[in-house]
Amino acid sequence: MIDFSFSPAQQGLREQAKAFTEEWVAPNAARHDRTGEFPKEICREAFRRGFMNTSVPKEYGGRGLAVLDHCLVTEEICTGCSGIGTAIDGNGLSQAPVILAGTPEQKARFLAPMTEELMFSAYAVTEPEAGSDVARVKTTAVKVGSDYVLNGVKWWITNGSVASWYFVLARVEDRQTGFIVPADSAGVVRGPKEINLGQHASNTVRVTFEDVKVPEAFRLGAEGDGFKIAMETFNHTRPGIAAGANGITKAALNIALSYAKRRRTFDKKLISNQGISFKLAEMMTKLDAARFLAYKAAWLIDNGTDNAREASEAKWFASDVAMEAAIACAQILGGYGYTNEMPAEKLVRDAKIYQIYEGASEIQKMIVVAKLMRTKVVE
Amino acid sequence: MIKDLMDIAGRAVRPFKRRAYGRTFVCPVCHLELAFADVDGNGLAVCPVCGAVISLEAPYGHAVPVVVDMEINRAQPKLRLHPMASHLPVGLFPVACLGAGVLLVASLLAPAAWPTALIERATLLVLALAVGLSPLTIAAGVSDWRRRYGGRPYRIIRLKLAFSACFVVLGGLAVALHASGAVFSPATGLIAAASPLELLAAVAYFATLAVNLVVVGTLGHVGGNLVFGR
Ligand SMILES: Cc1cc2nc3c(=O)[nH]c(=O)nc-3n(C[C@H](O)[C@H](O)[C@H](O)COP(=O)(O)OP(=O)(O)OC[C@H]3O[C@@H](n4cnc5c(N)ncnc54)[C@H](O)[C@@H]3O)c2cc1C
Ligand SMILES: [Zn+2]
Numbered sequence: 001m002i003d004f005s006f007s008p009a010q011q012g013l014r015e016q017a018k019a020f021t022e023e024w025v026a027p028n029a030a031r032h033d034r035t036g037e038f039p040k041e042i043c044r045e046a047f048r049r050g051f052m053n054t055s056v057p058k059e060y061g062g063r064g065l066a067v068l069d070h071c072l073v074t075e076e077i078c079t080g081c082s083g084i085g086t087a088i089d090g091n092g093l094s095q096a097p098v099i100l101a102g103t104p105e106q107k108a109r110f111l112a113p114m115t116e117e118l119m120f121s122a123y124a125v126t127e128p129e130a131g132s133d134v135a136r137v138k139t140t141a142v143k144v145g146s147d148y149v150l151n152g153v154k155w156w157i158t159n160g161s162v163a164s165w166y167f168v169l170a171r172v173e174d175r176q177t178g179f180i181v182p183a184d185s186a187g188v189v190r191g192p193k194e195i196n197l198g199q200h201a202s203n204t205v206r207v208t209f210e211d212v213k214v215p216e217a218f219r220l221g222a223e224g225d226g227f228k229i230a231m232e233t234f235n236h237t238r239p240g241i242a243a244g245a246n247g248i249t250k251a252a253l254n255i256a257l258s259y260a261k262r263r264r265t266f267d268k269k270l271i272s273n274q275g276i277s278f279k280l281a282e283m284m285t286k287l288d289a290a291r292f293l294a295y296k297a298a299w300l301i302d303n304g305t306d307n308a309r310e311a312s313e314a315k316w317f318a319s320d321v322a323m324e325a326a327i328a329c330a331q332i333l334g335g336y337g338y339t340n341e342m343p344a345e346k347l348v349r350d351a352k353i354y355q356i357y358e359g360a361s362e363i364q365k366m367i368v369v370a371k372l373m374r375t376k377v378v379e
Numbered sequence: 380m381i382k383d384l385m386d387i388a389g390r391a392v393r394p395f396k397r398r399a400y401g402r403t404f405v406c407p408v409c410h411l412e413l414a415f416a417d418v419d420g421n422g423l424a425v426c427p428v429c430g431a432v433i434s435l436e437a438p439y440g441h442a443v444p445v446v447v448d449m450e451i452n453r454a455q456p457k458l459r460l461h462p463m464a465s466h467l468p469v470g471l472f473p474v475a476c477l478g479a480g481v482l483l484v485a486s487l488l489a490p491a492a493w494p495t496a497l498i499e500r501a502t503l504l505v506l507a508l509a510v511g512l513s514p515l516t517i518a519a520g521v522s523d524w525r526r527r528y529g530g531r532p533y534r535i536i537r538l539k540l541a542f543s544a545c546f547v548v549l550g551g552l553a554v555a556l557h558a559s560g561a562v563f564s565p566a567t568g569l570i571a572a573a574s575p576l577e578l579l580a581a582v583a584y585f586a587t588l589a590v591n592l593v594v595v596g597t598l599g600h601v602g603g604n605l606v607f608g609r
Contacts, residue, residue: 128431129447129448139451140452153449153451191608
């Protein structure tokens with residue numbers, strides 16, 4: 001049985017997220033894009049309305065939303081501004097390892113407070129010399145008494161300068177191990193905000209760990225479990241990333257559609273030219289396809305089924321669709337698509353990151369291939 | 380306003396920096412400005428601030444630094460003596476300049492109520508401390524450079540060494556002029572300027588202080604970059 005309809009609860013959630021986006025996110029998108037200021041007040045409102053920390057289980061004060069529900073919220077918010085959306089959603093990426101592998105004490109200590117007041121956390125895995133190839137991570141954790149001492153540099157950490165704690169992947173000798181590191185530990189140094197192509201509202205920084213003492217109680221799982229935890233996290237978060245990209249596609253489609261219906265050239269409306277209208281038809285079709293991939297990947301994991309392949313498919317496909325749609329939107333707007341007085345050029349800049357973070361598109365395809373290698377015949 | 384001043388200062392030092400550094404590129408991790416000349420025989424440069432091991436090529440003139448490794452587990456900030464020791468000269472020298480400035484104003488306006496004799500003595504003491512302690516700071520810097528940066532001959536370190544030597548020489552000159560009694564009259568603490576020679580000494584003294592203030596400011600600024608990146 002296949003059912004493509006949203007439940008009343010899901011429909012309600014979408015509408016709430018849409019109202020929040022129209023009231024808070026979209027009107028502030030251009031300002032944060034220009035100033036690069038972190039959207040703390042918007043996050044506070046998102047927190048108040050329950051759009052942050054959505055996946056924290058109910059017993060720790062969260063909403064315990066399903067991944068699919070989270071996708072619906074993220075798609076709406078990212079239609080307003082994916083940079084602000086990333087700032088709001090950043091917590092989810094770092095909370096997932098704790099939800100997946102944390103002890104009840106760790107969850108009570110690090111997740112529960114985040115549902116009581118506005119706080120941030122960050123996922124610190126990438127290093128300057130190790131991004132896609134996570135196995136190369138070099139940060140060391142040396143056991144000294146009942147503590148570990150961490151040394152290393154983490155790079156491009158989203159929400160890195162506002163986080164209260166980090167999920168850090170480090171190696172204990174040769175065993176990749178996950179740690180929760182409070183940001184106020186001595187020896188944690190945060191770099192300045194990086195100036196990126198797009199998503200200027202999102203905060204990306206370097207975080208350096210210099211002789212940082214972490215109690216054994218903050219280790220996630222056993223020594224050597226880190227890589228698995230860090231990768232499993234993505235099965236939960238990649239559908240949401242795909243949904244964020246779909247938000248960009250939706251924004252691009254709506255802006256282009258609205259423009260093409262009203263702009264006149266050669267005595268007729270732009271949209272009456274097939275050269276333009278087919279672009280819109282392609283955007284719509286690809287948006288539908290990308291959504292179904294994202295929803296299916298989310299639905300699988302919500303039902304306890306392995307979704308590694310589907311999550312990767314959804315992520316790379318939605319990212320590519322968003323990039324194409326943003327460029328098509330800019331093209332349809334002509335000169336207005338290139339000026340920063342109109343929303344199209346921001347979409348072009350914002351869309352690019354989806355093909356890079358949380359595993360670049362090539363890496364997603366490698367994951368799909370790995371699954372194919374173990375498949376005799378595709379059903 | 381401040382941004383405009385920084386722009387002007389930046390434009391003023393650019394040609395000088397060119398000469399000191401040669402062509403430069405920016406560490407893609409911490410944004411420290413490094414010189415092409417910092418690249419060793421293997422085509423690698425290690426960023427002194429963040430430890431990025433950078434392979435550098437410049438296809439068609441565009442510097443393309445690629446991070447190939449990271450140096451971690453280096454001597455840590457809390458063991459770094461130089462950033463702490465540097466506060467002696469960098470902190471004291473401007474105070475001495477302030478004292479000298481007050482004496483200059485007092486000499487021009489001649490307000491009788493100011494304790495100028497005391498200020499003159501205090502200024503000399505602070506100045507002597509700033510300059511006298513600076514060799515300690517420099518020694519700590521050289522030691523940190525060896526420990527943390529492996530003694531690699533970075534352009535930025537050479538600049539610091541050259542400026543440090545400058546600071547000691549000019550500072551020594553200022554202390555000598557001040558202590559000689561030719562600039563300020565020992566009795567009143569005001570600028571003597573009784574003979575052309577004394578006037579010349581006063582001009583030389585204030586010029587030396589001004590130049591050295593720029594020198595120590597540059598040292599502090601460059602040192603800050605080395606600790607915090609940019
Ligand atoms: C804005 C931003 C926010 C980020 N936020 C976070 C964060 O919060 N936490 C975190 O841990 N990381 C974060 N990252 C890091 C991000 O996940 C990495 O940049 C990404 O995984 C790519 O790694 P890399 O940059 O080292 O590229 P590399 O691994 O060096 O790859 C370079 C290119 O080669 C491709 N490639 C690599 N290997 C192969 C292969 N075998 N076959 C084919 N192609 C290949 C890649 O797809 C990529 O296109 C962020 C990055 C950015 C830009
Ligand atoms: Zn660096």
